Every structure is written in structure tokens, then in C-alpha cells.
Amino acid sequence: MRVTIERSAFLKALTHVQSVVERRNTIPILSNVLLQAGDGQLKLTATDLDIEIVESVPAEVSKSGATTVPAHMLYDIVRKLPDGAQLELEQAGDGQRVSIFAGRSRFALQALPHEDFPDLAAGDFPHHFAITATDLKGLIEKTRFAISTEETRYYLNGIYFHDVAAGSLLRAVATDGHRLAQAQIARPDGAKGMPGVIVPRKTVLEVVKLFEGIDGAVEVSLSAAKVRFAAGDLVLTSKLIDGTFPDYERVIPRNNDKKLELDTRTFAQAVDRVSTISQEKGRAVKLAIGGNKVVLTVNNPDSGSAEEEVACSYDADPLDIGFNSRYLMDVAGQMKSDGMELHLADAGSPTIVRDPTDEQALYVLMPMRV
Structure with missing residues (x-):
């Protein structure tokens, strides 16, 4: 793999994906970001096995390939390079190291095989609909403060999104047993009949951060166990909370x-x-x-x-x-x-x-x- 990429675009993508990588990991590959070069772009993927973030960045690809390198270390290197720098990433022939060149700076990072990197996005997502980024963030912002932090009541550790047939509405609800927050919008096309899903706290916080400044539509895809949010070159896939949200309307x-x-x-x-x-x-x-x-x-x-x-x-x-x-x-x-x-x-x-x-x-x- 050999790639030349502009520093600011690379840093922006790294900022997005490395945010889900835990600082301490018992599984070494989860500390890494997956880099895949081809078709004039570099695709970055990071995951903690609950959330996966993928972003693609335009790049000059001299040689296609894929590898994984430590996410936080790569982020810190790119962050400290001067504005306007051009980076060249080159994978060693044995695949165990990735060299980074920028001006007079040169770094070599240990790499792990890309084949070992987990794929959270695999599987079918039978339900699809589009929602404006403004509406999605509005539903989250109005309800997230009421998410429970009690781990024993894990089914309250997220926001419950569901279709309300009576008013053709998409509703978001969060509660911790002491307070409840509910927000709703007109149901987007395609959301009719969607299953009620509980999106975890970490996921909704990442969604707000990731899609900040995006004014267009966010494509939402759902299965019984996962949700995917996609806008442009940015895709977030997350596991859902496997539980039953209480009958909140009774309270x-x-x-x-x-x-x-x-x-x-x-x-x-x-x-x-x-x-x-x-x-x-x-x-x-x-x-x-x-x-x-x-x-x-x-x-x-x-x-x-x-x-x-x-x-x-x-x-x-x-x-x-x-x-x-x-x-x-x-x-x-x-x-x-x-x-x-x-x-x-x-x-x-x-x-x-x-x-x-x-x-x-x-x-x-x-x-x-x-």
C-alpha cells in the first residue's frame, strides 16, 4: 500500500473514527484503525465491537492495499504535523510496519493484519429511511439528558426510537425512572412499520458529534440487532440494546x-x-x-x-x-x-x-x- 493524502482531510477523518477506540484494550486489533487504499480514496474504519465508524477521504493511491495501525498514535502524529502538509503512507513489504513521511518527518508504526479486523457492518438491514440531520439531532438533543446511567436497568441506557401509527410520527423517548423526555417528528418516508429500537447512549452521543454541521439527509438503516447512520462519506454502525423498553405511556x-x-x-x-x-x-x-x-x-x-x-x-x-x-x-x-x-x-x-x-x-x- 502506498498513499499520498492531504493532512487536514486525513486529520478530520481520523478525529471522527478514533473517538470510538478505547484507550485500553485487551484485544490489540481494537486499538487500531483499519486503512484501506483503492479507487482514489483512503477508507478509515475503527470499532469497539459495539460501534463502528467508517469514513472515506480522497487520496492519491499509488498502490492499493490494506493494513491496521494504532489509532490514537496515528491521530497524534497527524495532529502535530503542520497545516498544509502532504503525508505519504507506505506499507513495508512484510506488512508489519507502516511508514509515514511528511516533509522532514518520518515515522514507522507497527501494523497488524487487516484480515483480523472485525466487521460490524456485515448483515442485512431490511428497514431504510432518510431523515434530515437537523431532525435527527433534535430528537436526540431533546431526550438524551433523561437516559439512565444505571447499568442494572440496561434497557434504559439509550433512546427508544419507534413508529407511532396513530399520528404518523417518529418518536424518541428516554427515561431513568425519575424523569421522562419525549420528542417526535412527522414520520419520514420508509419508517412506517419499523421495529422499535433502543439506540445506546454512546451511539447517540457519537451521532451528534459526527453529523455536526451536516445539513442534508442522514440515511438510517435498521435490523433487529443493529442500526446504521450514513451521510456522504461517513457511516456509523452500532449494535442496539437487546431489551424491551417499558410501556412509558402509562406514566x-x-x-x-x-x-x-x-x-x-x-x-x-x-x-x-x-x-x-x-x-x-x-x-x-x-x-x-x-x-x-x-x-x-x-x-x-x-x-x-x-x-x-x-x-x-x-x-x-x-x-x-x-x-x-x-x-x-x-x-x-x-x-x-x-x-x-x-x-x-x-x-x-x-x-x-x-x-x-x-x-x-x-x-x-x-x-x-x-
């Missing part, structure tokens, strides 16, 4: 008749300030709602107390209710408009939070005892 209340309207920024800043008193994770902030004000209170026996009053619009019976302060701020951070609405029932029932300008998103918060 979404239908009869919350008390409506509280707040200024999003003012409320979030007030929650942030009063929660300073509480250093413990998950400390509740109490909301005393009545008239046209909400009094936020935090009491910490070890450090003191805090109280702040926020103006609101509320015409139902007075209500005292407590929430995890971090969860309140997370949900407030999803609001795109100046205002937010809390639809309440009583101190012990789930509360719905909505952005009045976004009918396609819904959030549910479980209250805490205060």
Missing part, C-alpha cells in the same frame, strides 16, 4: 389540570441559586405555588437554607411540591422559548413540563418528598 399523566406558567430563564437561575445550599446530589427544591408567585426553598441541616420568589401565572389552588433541582434545570435547558409550562395534579403525582412553542416535545418529572 404520562392525562388529567393534570393545574397550569403553572413561568419565565424559563428566571426560574432556572432561581433554582440554580437556591440549590447552592445543597451539596448533595438529588437534593429537593420545594416549590410553594400560589397566587402569582412561586417560592423556591431548599433546606440543608448541615449548611443552612435558601429561599427565592419567582413571579408566575397560576390560578388554581395553592400547591406545595418538591423536585430534584438538577432535573428541573435539565428540563428548563430544553426550552427554546422564553416561557415554560408545568401541568400539575398534586404533590405526589408526576408533573408534565412543556415548551409552549414546541408541541412535539414533552417532559415528565416525578416529584420528591419535601
Whole structure:
């Protein structure tokens, strides 16, 4: 294999693919990036056996071939080379080393056989549809904060994407048992009848990073066990979480008749300030709602107390209710408009939070005892 490639294009592709490579691997080949040269391009592939990222870069190929070299080391070398540099990659005759030439710099990296590199993308993907990168990232951004981090409840460690027949919708849902986030868009052509799939946390975070700045369509392909996202020369394939997502609709209340309207920024800043008193994770902030004000209170026996009053619009019976302060701020951070609405029932029932300008998103918060 002998290839000449421009440094910036090579670095961009390496940045994308090396992000899935674990720093420590018990399987040596998984520390490497697969390089395949041919047809005027260099194809880079990296995997951790759960996610595979592939990107192709235009290159001057003098001799076709394939090999694997340490991903992070190659990335660091290319990153430290000067802008505008031309790199030449050449595989030794015995296949055990790859030499890199750039100006007066020369590196030689140990190589492993490309035949040993795993292929995660193999197999059929019977379901296909296209979604704009903006819509895909929107569904992920609005829900990912609610993904559970409890490994014992592995089926909650991702976002559940599924087809909602009733409204011809594609919906994304995430929950950790204490809060729930739901977002949806009009169902893309081809998504009708798709299986409900749970896309892992690491995968959705990689999707957001990879397709940043892409405005066009992302091709989504699904099988019972894998999902593939493709846009241009960039392809991400991932295993799905093998589990059953709970019947989340049962926890979404239908009869919350008390409506509280707040200024999003003012409320979030007030929650942030009063929660300073509480250093413990998950400390509740109490909301005393009545008239046209909400009094936020935090009491910490070890450090003191805090109280702040926020103006609101509320015409139902007075209500005292407590929430995890971090969860309140997370949900407030999803609001795109100046205002937010809390639809309440009583101190012990789930509360719905909505952005009045976004009918396609819904959030549910479980209250805490205060």
C-alpha cells in the first residue's frame, strides 16, 4: 500500500473514527484503525465491537492495499504535523510496519493484519429511511439528558426510537425512572412499520458529534440487532440494546389540570441559586405555588437554607411540591422559548413540563418528598 493524502482531510477523518477506540484494550486489533487504499480514496474504519465508524477521504493511491495501525498514535502524529502538509503512507513489504513521511518527518508504526479486523457492518438491514440531520439531532438533543446511567436497568441506557401509527410520527423517548423526555417528528418516508429500537447512549452521543454541521439527509438503516447512520462519506454502525423498553405511556399523566406558567430563564437561575445550599446530589427544591408567585426553598441541616420568589401565572389552588433541582434545570435547558409550562395534579403525582412553542416535545418529572 502506498498513499499520498492531504493532512487536514486525513486529520478530520481520523478525529471522527478514533473517538470510538478505547484507550485500553485487551484485544490489540481494537486499538487500531483499519486503512484501506483503492479507487482514489483512503477508507478509515475503527470499532469497539459495539460501534463502528467508517469514513472515506480522497487520496492519491499509488498502490492499493490494506493494513491496521494504532489509532490514537496515528491521530497524534497527524495532529502535530503542520497545516498544509502532504503525508505519504507506505506499507513495508512484510506488512508489519507502516511508514509515514511528511516533509522532514518520518515515522514507522507497527501494523497488524487487516484480515483480523472485525466487521460490524456485515448483515442485512431490511428497514431504510432518510431523515434530515437537523431532525435527527433534535430528537436526540431533546431526550438524551433523561437516559439512565444505571447499568442494572440496561434497557434504559439509550433512546427508544419507534413508529407511532396513530399520528404518523417518529418518536424518541428516554427515561431513568425519575424523569421522562419525549420528542417526535412527522414520520419520514420508509419508517412506517419499523421495529422499535433502543439506540445506546454512546451511539447517540457519537451521532451528534459526527453529523455536526451536516445539513442534508442522514440515511438510517435498521435490523433487529443493529442500526446504521450514513451521510456522504461517513457511516456509523452500532449494535442496539437487546431489551424491551417499558410501556412509558402509562406514566404520562392525562388529567393534570393545574397550569403553572413561568419565565424559563428566571426560574432556572432561581433554582440554580437556591440549590447552592445543597451539596448533595438529588437534593429537593420545594416549590410553594400560589397566587402569582412561586417560592423556591431548599433546606440543608448541615449548611443552612435558601429561599427565592419567582413571579408566575397560576390560578388554581395553592400547591406545595418538591423536585430534584438538577432535573428541573435539565428540563428548563430544553426550552427554546422564553416561557415554560408545568401541568400539575398534586404533590405526589408526576408533573408534565412543556415548551409552549414546541408541541412535539414533552417532559415528565416525578416529584420528591419535601
